[in-house]
Amino acid sequence: MHTKEMLEICFKQNLNGAQIDKCITSIAGNSLSIEIPLVPIQINNPQELLIMMKNADQIHILVDGGVFHFNAIYNFNSKFPASRVYYAKAKELTTVARLQAYLQKNEINLLPITDKLFGESIEAQNYSMRFNEWEIDRKNKNLIFTQLLDGRLKNTAVEKGIWLSTNNHCLICNTETNTISTTTIVSKSGLIIGMQLCNRHALESQERKNLINFLAENYGIPPIFVADAEITNHNRAALVMTANMLKEELNCKLEKICTEEYTITAKRESGCTIILRQTALNNYAYIIKDPSGKDIARIDSANDHEVAYGPDHLHINLSKSKSIKKNKMSVESSFTYGYAPLDINIIKEMVIYAEQNYTT
Template sequence: MQIPLLSIDKNYESLSDAEVTAKVMDSYICVMSLNMLDFPKRKEHILELVTHKLQYWERLIEEANELFWLKNEGRGWAVFYPNQDCGYTRIYRYKPSRDHDIRRDKPWDIGSWKYIQSEISLLDILNSVEYSEIFKNWKAHQLKVNSVPTEFADGRVSNTTVDKAMLVTKGNGCAVCGASAGHHATTTLSEYSTVMLSISLCEAHRLEASKHPCILKFFGTLFFLNLDIPDLIKLDHIPDDLVTPLADIIASNLNAQFDKPEKRKRGWHIRFEMQDGWSWLLRLNTLTDYAYMLFNSSGKQVHRIDSADDHPAVPFGPDHQHFNPKTKRESIEPSFSYGIPLLDFPLFEKSKDYYARK
């Protein structure tokens, strides 16, 4: 099986060419490397990366720890060895395009190249006990110190429209300094798919992050960048003029009818009646003050998802969900919900299916 190379170019599309230095390119790979554990590899501890931009390649070979020229194949690899931020050995190569390769007679005039026979020779050199053990220890440490953000990310992927979660971390957690991290700055991006970005932070850098207008601006500073992000209006609630269009979309997904949304003291109330007689009642006030209530065909509330800060023992709160509320069988678990119904819709389906199977 042909192992795919991990292309790096899309990571930097929003940046000017001058901003994409070798340090920026490799720093990004390092802090995102925990997300690459499941990416297919020939050797578990070696990340094989590719750029299709000659200017990126020339910058990488200027800063690489070692350069290897493969005589049999007419191409070179730039090697970056494991460090305290990343246990992977990162090796980069240049390919003019995704579908076309070139064979050169000699290496580039930049840097000092070691001549070897082939990629097999390179992998034999890098497949040392030392580098393999560094990776295994780094992986075990990262899985331990990132167990909480990983569990939160898994919950968001399971219960919301989040397709993929990206964890930004290094060292003992903090993505900025590598110190122990007890905080996480999180944002969610959506266009064709929904991605959650979670940045682990120590207390000092949590305070620094809070001074930025948005998490993406702060994310850019981690790589010495000045991202040109338009000014955003940050709201803690769903605007009133979007409530009815939002209800239309939810009703369509639920195959339900809904009553006219009603504005009350603690936000909007919208009831959705499904064809089997079950219903959802949504109370939408702010992103930290909301509730979703599921009723069976007899009108009994069988499930509730809300943001009340009344169950501090439940992890990842205050958002939580009640199974069989107000009964002896009641249990309370994390919901990982946003308070935005369109993002939380998978949880509606899971909740209804849970009781339908009983």
């Protein structure tokens, strides 16, 4: 999601300037660079500009190349190294006059500022130092989500991730916390959104139908994306989608479908068998067997191994063959959801591994 899209959603939700800026800074860090000492965000109409100016730290008019910029500046702070500049621009003097008159009517009086004073107002000369300190701190604090995202990008249909950065504080109440909460939105591909919530608000969020609605209710953040989306549960519809995935994505022949435990057994042309059991999101297993019926690889949700992102874990090699390198015997985090169509990448990887090593 780009800042422009977030801005449009915020205005539709009738948020004030301070709330909007908080939403913007939560995602703007994903595109911040050391070369640009500010986050410039163009405003489309006078009414929206007025909203941003009412809560701004600084307001002024900057003339650059014959173009008038009406700026509402939200200053950088210890949590975000760059000032945010919400601006409207006009070139025709009649347009400038109308906009200035509208703002004055709403008790907003602007003074002109030079390029030099503008640079000083956002402390551009010290930005690179602030950015470097912020980036190091952000990487350390966001490491857990970054590693989770990397795993999901590799093993599942997730293609993008958004981190709502709050620097180890709860997004709702600002209490210090080290825990993260995530939600994933899926259509053709997946988008994972991560944030930090304290224990109390993390528990409260589980009582809502999805995490996005919880934020909309408690924080003033608009219901991004699909606010009415429900948490995916295993049911007959999910079973049908899994069956279609096995036929279309893995070229399997379906052998058995158990509707009580939502389990499908399918066969590859190589002779390998795929068993996908999806009893619940926290109770599932994906098993690959060689043509003789021996287990080769497995992912399951049993809490019987210590892994960094568990309990879901991967056994890439269940064989006791001495010819296989020892590190292949290890158990590792699978980063899976327990919903096979979303976990397609790692399932394919297990099938490829089995067929390369255990078929002739």
